[in-house]
Amino acid sequence: MKPYSLTQLLNRITTELEQDKRIFDIPVSKFFKADPELDLSIEVMGHKVATPVGPAAGPHTQMAQNIIMAWLCGSRTFELKTVQILDELEIGRPCIDMETVGYNVEWSQEFKLKQSLQQYVMASMAIEYLKQYPPLLEILGDTGSHVFELSVGYDLKGIQSPQVSDFIDNLRDADAEIEKLRAELPAQFRDHKFNREIVTTATISTFHGCPPDEVEDIVKHLMANHGLDVTVKLNPTLLGHETVSDIVNNQLGYKTIELVPSAFVDDMQMSRAVDLIQELHKYATDSGRQFGIKLTNTLVVNNIRNLLPGELAYMSGAPLHVLAVKLLAILEAKIPHIPIAFSAGVTTENFSATVGLGLSPVTVCSDWLKPGGYANGTKMLKQLQIDMKKAGCKTIEQWVQQCSSADRYIDELDMQFYHFDNNSKLPKKGDKKLELWDCSSCNLCVAVCPNNAMSRIETPENMQDKLTKKYQYICVTDLCNECGNCETFCIDVGAPFSIKPAYNIDGKIKNPDQLS
Numbered sequence: 001m002k003p004y005s006l007t008q009l010l011n012r013i014t015t016e017l018e019q020d021k022r023i024f025d026i027p028v029s030k031f032f033k034a035d036p037e038l039d040l041s042i043e044v045m046g047h048k049v050a051t052p053v054g055p056a057a058g059p060h061t062q063m064a065q066n067i068i069m070a071w072l073c074g075s076r077t078f079e080l081k082t083v084q085i086l087d088e089l090e091i092g093r094p095c096i097d098m099e100t101v102g103y104n105v106e107w108s109q110e111f112k113l114k115q116s117l118q119q120y121v122m123a124s125m126a127i128e129y130l131k132q133y134p135p136l137l138e139i140l141g142d143t144g145s146h147v148f149e150l151s152v153g154y155d156l157k158g159i160q161s162p163q164v165s166d167f168i169d170n171l172r173d174a175d176a177e178i179e180k181l182r183a184e185l186p187a188q189f190r191d192h193k194f195n196r197e198i199v200t201t202a203t204i205s206t207f208h209g210c211p212p213d214e215v216e217d218i219v220k221h222l223m224a225n226h227g228l229d230v231t232v233k234l235n236p237t238l239l240g241h242e243t244v245s246d247i248v249n250n251q252l253g254y255k256t257i258e259l260v261p262s263a264f265v266d267d268m269q270m271s272r273a274v275d276l277i278q279e280l281h282k283y284a285t286d287s288g289r290q291f292g293i294k295l296t297n298t299l300v301v302n303n304i305r306n307l308l309p310g311e312l313a314y315m316s317g318a319p320l321h322v323l324a325v326k327l328l329a330i331l332e333a334k335i336p337h338i339p340i341a342f343s344a345g346v347t348t349e350n351f352s353a354t355v356g357l358g359l360s361p362v363t364v365c366s367d368w369l370k371p372g373g374y375a376n377g378t379k380m381l382k383q384l385q386i387d388m389k390k391a392g393c394k395t396i397e398q399w400v401q402q403c404s405s406a407d408r409y410i411d412e413l414d415m416q417f418y419h420f421d422n423n424s425k426l427p428k429k430g431d432k433k434l435e436l437w438d439c440s441s442c443n444l445c446v447a448v449c450p451n452n453a454m455s456r457i458e459t460p461e462n463m464q465d466k467l468t469k470k471y472q473y474i475c476v477t478d479l480c481n482e483c484g485n486c487e488t489f490c491i492d493v494g495a496p497f498s499i500k501p502a503y504n505i506d507g508k509i510k511n512p513d514q515l516s
């Protein structure tokens with residue numbers, strides 16, 4: 001992949017907004033503008049953020065434009081794509097399967113550490129620029145504050161390596177990177193005093209099987225050596241094989257989800273987790289730092305659907321929501337007063353109630369890879385505003401008081417909504433073969449692509465006599481990692497990213513013969 005430079009990124013944003021009233025193909029009508037009568041802010045690890053939602057680590061936080069798209073649709077906490085020492089990993093393709101609940105085989109960032117650093121700093125600078133960009137101010141109103149959270153994996157040795165250490169230091173104080181990028185800014189913004197402290201918090205994404213002692217050492221290392229507040233993202237295996245199997249296979253009826261019994265033995269056990277969380281909370285308090293947990297990472301399962309490569313896949317979406325709230329109810333009872341972040345099967349339907357559980361923040365991945373894409377963030381927030389107003393609540397604190405606690409929430413949960421029967425319908429497909437030009441124009445490839453690699457253009461004038469459709473769909477292949485998500489949702493039969501005309505990032509067609 002070859003991401004945008006800062007100049008290209010800002011040019012694209014300003015030109016597209018002016019000419020088409022869109023940014024990265026999202027129409028301005030789908031951006032989020034907060035209702036000034038409500039205060040949606042929450043506190044995330046000591047920082048006030050203007051809304052309770054944001055993207056979970058994954059495909060929505062890898063490149064600068066992804067983070068900006070999420071921000072335009074109301075996100076204010078960004079769990080950055082996990083970085084690790086192995087920055088030349090070959091990821092099997094396709095890596096995302098959102099046909100039903102959600103499966104992936106992504107590990108970590110696909111860029112070199114230096115490129116990831118640049119993408120995160122660029123995103124931070126671009127948002128600061130856009131917050132003051134007059135045409136956007138009118139559309140978005142007061143956007144309020146936001147935070148970026150680092151996500152690191154997967155073992156202590158890698159995290160302590162000079163490469164990852166430098167990466168973290170350069171996000172803790174991004175002055176050097178900002179100065180490298182400053183010349184690319186529009187003249188009137190070149191003297192702007194940018195925020196240099198891009199992150200103050202890290203989430204540890206522990207890989208399945210990471211020993212608890214190592215988790216402890218990583219947390220202490222990040223706090224002591226990098227001055228970071230730390231969140232540990234826990235795995236749903238913590239519930240134990242019996243409970244997970246009962247919920248997923250029996251209560252929710254997913255006979256086709258095959259658990260991996262050894263993962264439950266290798267992963268952290270509940271009693272050790274409770275001790276560890278208490279110990280790390282105390283360590284953080286004694287060191288003047290903050291400590292929290294995140295529920296949950298994906299569930300490792302046998303890859304029996306044969307859509308993704310490899311023996312194992314990582315499950316997300318509807319069934320994970322039930323597992324994560326079950327875990328939440330248990331942990332809240334055992335260890336109250338620990339800040340808890342959430343990422344598990346959040347959709348517009350359950351967003352308000354999930355926010356009502358007092359989580360900080362609520363993050364999303366799978367739902368924004370489905371039709372609607374990033375704009376589902378706007379839908380979630382608009383629904384929350386409606387629900388809060390109906391209940392007479394003006395702040396999230398009041399909303400939380402009004403809503404169910406986790407143990408009541410799990411008892412009251414509409415299990416049918418999360419059941420296999422409600423989550424097994426395949427995306428709609430016609431019988432038309434996807435062609436280079438003209439297609440069913442459903443626009444779904446554009447909405448579900450996390451990278452905005454699929455784009456809609458007006459049919460070129462010199463081709464209007466040969467083509468029937470007003471719009472054509474193209475793939476900016478520099479931005480595409482062949483994740484496969486556009487193929488899953490394409491109404492026609494075929495993979496848009498490989499069949500549609502290929503453009504490079506400068507807007508030039510890669511094979512000019514395709515135009516004739």
Ligand SMILES: Cc1cc2nc3c(=O)[nH]c(=O)nc-3n(C[C@H](O)[C@H](O)[C@H](O)COP(=O)(O)O)c2cc1C
Pocket residue numbers: 056057058059081082095096102103104105106107108109151205233296297298316317318320343344345346363364365366367
């Ligand atoms: C395609 C994809 C890639 C992901 N990559 C990461 C990652 O790099 N690091 C991480 O900690 N979690 C990763 N996750 C897990 C998500 O951050 C999230 O915790 C999980 O998907 C549950 O939320 P959801 O049900 O809203 O998807 C990924 C999930 C998906 C679907």
Ligand code: SF4
Pocket residue numbers: 448449450451452453454475479480481482483484485486487497
């Ligand atoms: S164009 Fe398709 S395959 Fe490429 S990144 Fe986007 S969704 Fe994935």
Ligand code: SF4
Pocket residue numbers: 434439440441442443444445446473486489490491492496500
């Ligand atoms: S390429 Fe497929 S998904 Fe994209 S607009 Fe055409 S029919 Fe829809």
